[in-house]
Amino acid sequence: MxxxxxxxxxxxxxxxxxxxxxxxxxxxxxxxxxxxxxxxxxxxxxxxxxxxxxxxxxxxxxxxxxxxxxxxxxxxxxxxxxxxxxxxxxxxxxxxxxxxxxxxxxxxxxxxxxxxxxxxxxxxxxxxxxxxxxxxxxxxxVGTLLDTARLRRLLSERWSVHASDVRAYVIGEHGEDQVASFSSASLGGEAMKPSDDLASLARQAAESAGKIYRTRGFTNYGIAGATMMILESIRNNRRRTAPVSMRINNYHGVSDVCLSLPAVIGRRGIERVLRPELNEAEQATFHRGAQRIRDVIQTLAPSLVAAS
CATH class of the missing domain: 3.40.50.720 (NAD(P)-binding Rossmann-like Domain)
Structure with missing residues (x-):
């Protein structure tokens, strides 16, 4: 390849x-x-x-x-x-x-x-x-794949299990309004009910990149690892499920903007898109992230047209 x-x-x-x-x-x-x-x-x-x-x-x-x-x-x-x-x-x-x-x-x-x-x-x-x-x-x-890995690690430490056994995704914007979708998360089939404790872990995961950046001036190992998971799934047709940034098509009323949703990644790229259920609070955060991305796109789009 x-x-x-x-x-x-x-x-x-x-x-x-x-x-x-x-x-x-x-x-x-x-x-x-x-x-x-x-x-x-x-x-x-x-x-x-x-x-x-x-x-x-x-x-x-x-x-x-x-x-x-x-x-x-x-x-x-x-x-x-x-x-x-x-x-x-x-x-x-x-x-x-x-x-x-x-x-x-x-x-x-x-x-x-x-x-x-x-x-x-x-x-x-x-x-x-x-x-x-x-x-x-x-x-x-790559989207929120690394955000998901950060959250799963914190959850795995909280429950003393391996991170790969935690079924929880961070979706939506790769940024301030990322969504830790606890309403569809589970551990060994047992549902994770949204709580203040889980919300605190989600905030820690979301803030971890900034802490690294302020000390080192950059982050690179985590994002390299996330990229490798995607590349390996493509090369070996592993069909791993990963939250990646893609064009959204009518997910909770959002379309034509790129945000992360869990997707099955294989030799042809995105082979299937999964659409987890969100509660009202999670939907509101998802919509805020979508609007932020849309605003940036609308601001930059005229410069792209002018140059073409």
């Missing part, structure tokens, strides 16, 4: 390393605006690959070298000029880069699955759909 990784910042480099360690590509193409750095990154990763049992051929290239990719992992982002944790601060700069690259990447690999990693991921996923012309099952974002 040919995988092209666009963008080699802190997140892109962590994703590339994880691919090599896990052997999730036969060919990995690294694309960066910093050409020499990309070549050195490829050399370093090839040295690491030589120590693994599986074989991954890593090389640096440009957008044209991504031709024939099975999967495009989009991590490209403008350099942040602020220490603000707000994901939406980078929206305009990241959209400008997306507008340049996605049409070229889509033309070079018309059958690829495009996984958006760059923030604000819900906004970027919506614009990637418009710019690529791909069907919506082949363009989706």
């Amino acid at each position: 040919k995988v092209s990784l666009i963008g080699l910042g802190k997140v892109g480099s962590a994703v590339a390393h994880a691919i090599v360690l896990k052997g999730l590509a036969d060919e990995l193409v690294l694309v960066s605006r910093r050409t020499e750095m990309a070549r050195s990154e490829a050399d370093d990763l090839n040295h690491a690959a030589g120590l693994e049992e599986h074989s991954v051929e890593v090389r640096a290239g440009g957008d044209v070298d991504t031709a024939g990719s099975d999967v495009i992992l989009y991590c490209d982002a403008a350099q942040s000029k602020t220490s603000d944790v707000d994901r939406y601060c980078a929206a305009r700069g990241n959209l400008e880069r997306l507008r340049e690259r996605i049409p070229i990447l889509a033309a070079a690999s018309p059958q690829a699955i495009c996984v958006m990693v760059t923030n604000p991921v819900d906004v970027m996923t919506w614009f990637a759909l418009q710019l690529s012309g791909f069907p919506q099952e082949r363009v989706f974002g």
Whole structure:
């Protein structure tokens, strides 16, 4: 399987390393605006690959070298000029880069699955759909998958069970109004009834990225792990269920905006979308997140039209 990784910042480099360690590509193409750095990154990763049992051929290239990719992992982002944790601060700069690259990447690999990693991921996923012309099952974002992992870890510590045995999803916006859908969550078939205790854990999960960001200036290992779960499910047709950012079609009255819902991920991309029930409070939060994403899209859309 040919995988092209666009963008080699802190997140892109962590994703590339994880691919090599896990052997999730036969060919990995690294694309960066910093050409020499990309070549050195490829050399370093090839040295690491030589120590693994599986074989991954890593090389640096440009957008044209991504031709024939099975999967495009989009991590490209403008350099942040602020220490603000707000994901939406980078929206305009990241959209400008997306507008340049996605049409070229889509033309070079018309059958690829495009996984958006760059923030604000819900906004970027919506614009990637418009710019690529791909069907919506082949363009989706990492979304709230990492938020879900954070929440499940806290819940697993609370009940002293393995995190993979906790059936709880964070859905909706990857941001302030993410929804911990406890009304449809369970542990061993036993329902988790929404409570103040669970709400406190959900807040801790939602705030954890900001705490890491304020200390390290970035987060990268968690998002790399989430990206690997998606890539492995595509490569091996695992049909894992993961909450990913996708175009919503009439879910609790919301349509034509990208937010996360649990989806079955396989070799063709999104193979099935699940629609968990939400209580009134969860629906209200979901709608707030949808409106926030819609507002950002409407603000940025005119600049996209003007440039085309």
